[in-house]
Amino acid sequence: MKHSSLHWLYCLFIFCLPIQSSSAQGSPTTNNTSNGQNKGGRTAGFTVSGYIKDAANGEGLIGVSVYVKETSTGAVTNSYGFFAVTLPPGNYNVVISYVGYEKQTRAVDLTEHDVRLDLELKQEGKQLQEVVVSTTREDDNVKNIEMSVNKIDVKTLKRIPALLGEVDVIRSIQLLPGVSTVGEGATGFNVRGGSIDQNLVLLDEAPVYNSSHLFGFFSVFNPDAVKDVKLIKGGIPSNYGGRIASILDVRLKEGNAKKPELNGGIGLIFSRLSYERPLFKGKGSFIVAARRSYADILAQPFLNSDLKGAKFYFYDLTAKGNYRINDKNTVFLSGYLGRDVFGSDFGFNWGNTTLSARWNHVFNNRLFLNTTAYYSNYDYSLNTDLKQKTPNDYFRTDSRILDYSIKPDFSFFLGKNTITFGGQAIVHDFQPGTATAASAGSVRSFGIANKHALESALYIGNEQQTTPKLQLQYGLRYSLFQYKGPGEAYTFQADVPMGTRREVVTTVDYKGSDVIKTYGNWEPRFAAKYDLTDNSSLKLSYNRLAQYIHLISNTTASTPLDIWTPSTNNIKPQIADQIAGGYFKNFGRTGSEFEASVEVYYKWLQNQIDYIDGASLILNKYLEGDLLSGRGRAYGAEFFVKRNTGVVNGWISYTLAKTERQVAGINNGDWYPTRFDKRHTLTSVLLFDPPNAKRWNFSATFTYASGTPGTFPTGRFVFDGHVEPIYEGRNNYRIPAYHRLDLAATLQGRKRPGKRKEDNWVFSVYNAYARKNAFSVYFQPNADNPQVTEAIRYSVFATIIPSVTYNFKF
Numbered sequence: 001m002k003h004s005s006l007h008w009l010y011c012l013f014i015f016c017l018p019i020q021s022s023s024a025q026g027s028p029t030t031n032n033t034s035n036g037q038n039k040g041g042r043t044a045g046f047t048v049s050g051y052i053k054d055a056a057n058g059e060g061l062i063g064v065s066v067y068v069k070e071t072s073t074g075a076v077t078n079s080y081g082f083f084a085v086t087l088p089p090g091n092y093n094v095v096i097s098y099v100g101y102e103k104q105t106r107a108v109d110l111t112e113h114d115v116r117l118d119l120e121l122k123q124e125g126k127q128l129q130e131v132v133v134s135t136t137r138e139d140d141n142v143k144n145i146e147m148s149v150n151k152i153d154v155k156t157l158k159r160i161p162a163l164l165g166e167v168d169v170i171r172s173i174q175l176l177p178g179v180s181t182v183g184e185g186a187t188g189f190n191v192r193g194g195s196i197d198q199n200l201v202l203l204d205e206a207p208v209y210n211s212s213h214l215f216g217f218f219s220v221f222n223p224d225a226v227k228d229v230k231l232i233k234g235g236i237p238s239n240y241g242g243r244i245a246s247i248l249d250v251r252l253k254e255g256n257a258k259k260p261e262l263n264g265g266i267g268l269i270f271s272r273l274s275y276e277r278p279l280f281k282g283k284g285s286f287i288v289a290a291r292r293s294y295a296d297i298l299a300q301p302f303l304n305s306d307l308k309g310a311k312f313y314f315y316d317l318t319a320k321g322n323y324r325i326n327d328k329n330t331v332f333l334s335g336y337l338g339r340d341v342f343g344s345d346f347g348f349n350w351g352n353t354t355l356s357a358r359w360n361h362v363f364n365n366r367l368f369l370n371t372t373a374y375y376s377n378y379d380y381s382l383n384t385d386l387k388q389k390t391p392n393d394y395f396r397t398d399s400r401i402l403d404y405s406i407k408p409d410f411s412f413f414l415g416k417n418t419i420t421f422g423g424q425a426i427v428h429d430f431q432p433g434t435a436t437a438a439s440a441g442s443v444r445s446f447g448i449a450n451k452h453a454l455e456s457a458l459y460i461g462n463e464q465q466t467t468p469k470l471q472l473q474y475g476l477r478y479s480l481f482q483y484k485g486p487g488e489a490y491t492f493q494a495d496v497p498m499g500t501r502r503e504v505v506t507t508v509d510y511k512g513s514d515v516i517k518t519y520g521n522w523e524p525r526f527a528a529k530y531d532l533t534d535n536s537s538l539k540l541s542y543n544r545l546a547q548y549i550h551l552i553s554n555t556t557a558s559t560p561l562d563i564w565t566p567s568t569n570n571i572k573p574q575i576a577d578q579i580a581g582g583y584f585k586n587f588g589r590t591g592s593e594f595e596a597s598v599e600v601y602y603k604w605l606q607n608q609i610d611y612i613d614g615a616s617l618i619l620n621k622y623l624e625g626d627l628l629s630g631r632g633r634a635y636g637a638e639f640f641v642k643r644n645t646g647v648v649n650g651w652i653s654y655t656l657a658k659t660e661r662q663v664a665g666i667n668n669g670d671w672y673p674t675r676f677d678k679r680h681t682l683t684s685v686l687l688f689d690p691p692n693a694k695r696w697n698f699s700a701t702f703t704y705a706s707g708t709p710g711t712f713p714t715g716r717f718v719f720d721g722h723v724e725p726i727y728e729g730r731n732n733y734r735i736p737a738y739h740r741l742d743l744a745a746t747l748q749g750r751k752r753p754g755k756r757k758e759d760n761w762v763f764s765v766y767n768a769y770a771r772k773n774a775f776s777v778y779f780q781p782n783a784d785n786p787q788v789t790e791a792i793r794y795s796v797f798a799t800i801i802p803s804v805t806y807n808f809k810f
Contacts, residue, residue: 046110047365048117049084052077052096055120058257058278058285062228063151064098064121065140072468076144079228079251080330080360084413099644100124100155114365141595142584145463145471145529147539148234148599150176154226158762158807159687159699161742163217164269165764165805169229169250170211170219175683175701177599177638177653178233182676182708183738183775184796187216187559190676191233193603193634193659194245197551197564198574201248204320204334206354209378209401209564211248213314213340214293220338220352224263224274225289225318227253234580234601235527235541238461238475239409239420244545244576244605252320252334255285267805269293270314279323286321311347314340332358343383348561350380368411376403380561392441397619401549401564402429420475421460428453428549432563433619448621453566454482455548461525469531477523481548481567485510489517489569492625499612499665502625517569521546535592536585547574550609552617552627563617570624575606588643596641605632610663630663632674647691650699652684667730672709675731679706695748702741707734713779716789723787725779735777736793741768759808766801773797 052064060081067074068085070092075083085094089111097103101121108115150173157167160175170189173179178192188196188211201208203221211219221229232240232247240247253276260277274289292315316338324330339351356374363369379400407424434447461475488509492502510516527541550571553562567573582599586592608630611617615626636657643649659677666672682704689697709731716725742765749759774793782788 045086045088046112046114047084047086048092048094048108048110048115049082049365050117050119051081052083052098053081053118053120054101055122056258057261057276058120058282059227059254061098061101061121062251063140064096067095067097069093069095073465076140084365086413086415096121139535139586139592141597142535142537142586143529143531145473145527145539146232146235147527147529147541147582147584148178148232148580148601150231150233152229152231154223154229157223159697159744159746160685161699161701161744161764161766163766163803164801165267165744165762165803166218166269167223168219169221169223169226170216173229173231173248175653175685175703176231177640177655177681177683178601178636178657179231180655180676180678180681180705181216184216184773186775187212191231191246192578192601192636193605193632193657193674193677194576195551195674195676197549198243198245198547198576199248200240200243200246201250203250203336203354204252204332204356204374205358205372205407206336206356206374206376207242207403208336208352208354209376210350210352210380213316213338215559218270218314220316220336221250222272222274222289222291222316222318224265224272225252225287225320227251234543234578234599235473235539236525236543236545237420237473238459238477238523238525239422241424241457241459241477241479241523241545242426242455242547242549244547244574252318253287254320254322254332255279255287257282257285262810263808265805265807268803269295279321284321284323287319289318291316311341311343314338328362330360332356332360346384348380348382350378350561353377366413369408370411371406371408373406374403376405377401378564382561391438393439395435395437397433397435397447398431399433399561399563400431402431403427416465418463419461420463421458423458424456426455428455428566430564430566432565432623435619447619449487451487451566451568452484453548454484456480471529473525473527475525477525479521479523479546479548481519481546481573482515483517483566483568484512485514485516486512487516490622490624492570492622497665498669499628501612504622504625517567519546519548519567519573521573521575535587536583539582539584540580542577542579544575544577547576550574552609552623561618563623565623568624571609571627572607572629574608576603578603590645593645594641594643597639599638599640600636601638602635603633605634605661608632608661608663610661610666612665628663628665630661630666632659632661633671634659648686648688650685650687653682655681657681672730672732675709677709677731681705695750697746697748699744699746700742702739704739705737707737707774709734710777712777713789718787723781723789725789735774738773740766740771740773742766743768757808757810759806762805762807764803764805766803767797768800770798770800 052061053059054061061077062079064077066083075085077083087110092108093105094108095105096119098121101123104119106117157172160172162168174181174189180190191199201211208220213220228251230249236247255276257278262275264273270291270293272291274287276287278285293313296311296313318336320334322332335355337353339349341349354376356372359371361369381398384395403426405424405426409422412419430451432448436445457477457479459477463473465471488507490504491506493505496502523544523546525543529537529539531537548567550565551562552565578601580599580601582597584597586595588594610628610630612626612628636655639654642651659674660671661674662671684702686700710733711727711731712733713725714728716723744762744764747761772795775796776794778792779789780792782790
């Protein structure tokens, strides 16, 4: 039945392809059409379309509002800066607006033929101060059908106080409602009760499996190379899949197509440099950006003999180029290479490599194709002889996950409908762990055999303006996962007490062409928006998502050495169903001076992985026998108020949430909070531009969050002089609440007539009142009296951290 259903979707996908070609270019994100009969008998009307770009560098602008006054309809530019609107024959005034840019109005004549309207927008002389959740048009948060979506403007990120003065995407999105982290120094982020592996992090459509440098203090995304950041927490369209919590879609800049440009910054922890310029007489452009930390170099003179030569640094290189072959074809190539190295005699390293190739093809004014092929590699290793002092005695482990994928994505514009359809195939190659041990010159290698899988999907979706007040978005995705040979598959005991290790019963050896286990899932998606007034609306969404790969970790916070594994004959895919509803409103003197929203959500989760007590995860051939499976639930409310303009602007958000799991064999089968459950989270951002201080601006952020759960002993017993703790219940206590204030001030350099140079100094203070926030609490015997157990609070940052960064642009 599952395979015949997949065949039906495939036939539908093929049926939509043969569309008659015409001359219009590109792909809009919204298309509002009123049917009409023109002089030539054409019933669909005419189309005004084109690209909207930044006049300063030729970059396509994402999310520009294109509004038609006469019909009160319009469109928003897509990820490549393209828009299209089909209208009945007539004369119209089209208004093009984008926050921080000069508004333009153009008259268009659609009485006899389509009109191509390519425009470049100039930045306003005095920039409006946006906040993190950028508004691409004044009423976008109310009028757009998207909900549970946050868009981040890179210019705004540079205003927000940051650790050691370094702008960071991942740490910034943690200021948004519904997003949190276990604590400082924790890898990744959590969205609406999801674990970090349940977020699909995309860099130009290639997945990034570990988005952190230095154990979560910084992210892999170089702000000098990032163009657009979009976080989707709910109402996820059908063209996305593979994770069950959120989508973080990061798009890289295409490079300055007007003139060469050099950007950089020098900070206390690392420096960065980027270069971009046009290519092929303006038909293309490229950007190259690099970063390297140098804490290890600066610290060497102060290290003792045991730590001399210690390595603790990271680096990354980001690059992207594009070439416009003609009006119908454009190609893009982008890549990322990054690595962290940490340790002295004993240490480990990890890194990501991605490569994306994309081809945009315009069939006609209704059908647009974007095809993406990517390669992604995440590898990590542990080495007991990092300095190679004892080449005859060492131990090293290596693991990796490799992905290869191709994804054709079509957009078809039919009247008041915007139809998307396509498919994707991903080849997964998992290397759970190989080890090499040397002793007295004798070398032995062992480990766990590679695991292989093929993940594929077909999807179709539609965005439809049903009435002037009601807009719908609905779709269906079918995903298929095949766990494949070569390799061994195990069957474990079934009749063992819950929460105890299961032993292997049978072992079956499979060849390379064999399919060990197949899973298939239908994933429906639905969203609706209803306009209550001109400045308020109600929104509703539902989605089901399936995830076929898993991060295996039983530590307090995930580490770069945790194991990725596919769904197998013993590990079922994770399933999540989420329903969300929200009220959105703009108000204030200008009608959109303030924007506010309230969203509530409930999420059901299936096949959530947990572990028996004492589970062995590293180089465990029979790891699946130590795993448990259960269900989860997450629900909450998110409140958000933001001021868009003025000398003082910013936002405040509050999240009330609860995240629980229920696993047979844990906590007596009762529900228990997850490690990343936070009941209350309050964040605020303040941006201040003194009217009499033209070169200075200031900012501050404040964060408060309930303490995360931990498993604490509830008693103890003493045997033969040794104290043993007694534990009752999983995550039965909480560490103290977390709160922190950060401050920043930016001094703009003096501008000299005829000089292109722009520069600024950023002064920041992290943890301004030296709060000793607990990352975890653990217990140990007192050194003087071993029969006395004491609780130890571990804090990552327990003091004020000042910093200064110098940024420049030529």
